[in-house]
Amino acid sequence: MRTVNFLNLIRQDKRQFAVIGLGRFGRAVCETFHKNGYDVLGIDQDEKLVAEALADRVVGNAITLDSTDDNALREAGVFEFETVIVAIGNYLKESIITCLNLKEGGVKSVVAKVSSDIHEKILQRLGVDLIVFPEQEAGQDLAYRLTKPAIVDRFRLDCENSIVELLAPEEFWDKTLAELQLRKNYGVSVLAIGSEEKFKINPSPQEKISEGMILVLIGLNDNIHRLV
Template identity: 60%
Template sequence: MNLSSLNFFRSLRKDNKQFAVIGLGRFGRAVCTTLHRLGYDVLGTDIDEKLVAQALTDQIVAHALQLDSTEPGSLREAGIYELDTVIVAIGNYIQESIITTLNVKEAGVPHVVAKASTEIHGKLLQRVGADHVVFPEYEAGCALARSLTKPAILDRFDLDPDNSIVELIVPDEFHGRTIAELQLRSRYGLNLLAVSQEDKFEINPDPRKRLERGSAMVVIGCNKDINRLPI
């Protein structure tokens, strides 16, 4: 996560309950589904009437409208300019994506997230005012590559290019040993944050706790040090 992303997420209103998602393809549907399940009011739009009807049928949005987001008047009539956060999920149609992002930013929407399909697409979105640009395919590809090369790492959160928090399967070499005996900080430069215990995590576990094969542990530290673990 870079500093611009950090500043963007800091600026989001915690009391915001309404979102608009423009584009109801796979990515847009995933955003709608998750927001809706979390209890937020989601307005979904797409130029394809079938996708709009499907979103309503599947009940992944509170409201859905068929409209052309490249037309400022259509967005205004739909009330999208009045919302605090708009997600432009049009990734495969670059021209429409850029025009839509420009429309909502020029109308004064404070928080605009836009999906990009290429690096150039992302730069153009930033030029026209997107507050945060995401690259779902790139991020999914990176995650898959890591999973294939480091299958013991179950999840990863990159703090910056050099440091991460990772959840990993307890290495066989650590089985039966206490946390104190492992000396993770002095030997690997890592800090242990949590250890799994019967499908739950124990935060800041007791140093006398013995690790078990097949359970999970969460550590934070430099990527180079994480790579030195026997996994």
């Protein structure tokens, strides 16, 4: 439930984020926040990376700071942010100390990139709210794309459950949702149906599936894989 609670928390009209670490991953996070209208503060101890982030306008503001120094974090106002992303996963010691500083400083939601299973376990013990393993997740996504081409997109809820956009199998064409009985036959629920241009949310059981249609499903990964 920690992931669900965290996602609910950051979706409550909060427009300010701090990202510590402006390498490739941290910069991508900053750029995505910034493009979507969120106020994001970029932080790194490398002055060059800070200058590049400001020059390229991927952040609202950026500062040079050693995040292992809790006094520096406090003076910069980082503890006032409700959500801070620690994107320095390749530096184990710095990542651990930074996360500890943030949790002890009262930051409500701490997100951290990790580079190993040990790193993940340590941050879990520190109470980090959301842990991401980009290299592992990228590898898993690539494998799914190559072996499950019918899955257009996928959002992992946890290690067992996902929401997926699935290209309707041929055996579903010209059948209604009532006829397919996906929950009974496959153990998945339909959230929406449609195309890339437009979707119908909570579709009627009488909606008919046609060639090229996309189904948005939620369920156990094992059940979803039975459809592809």
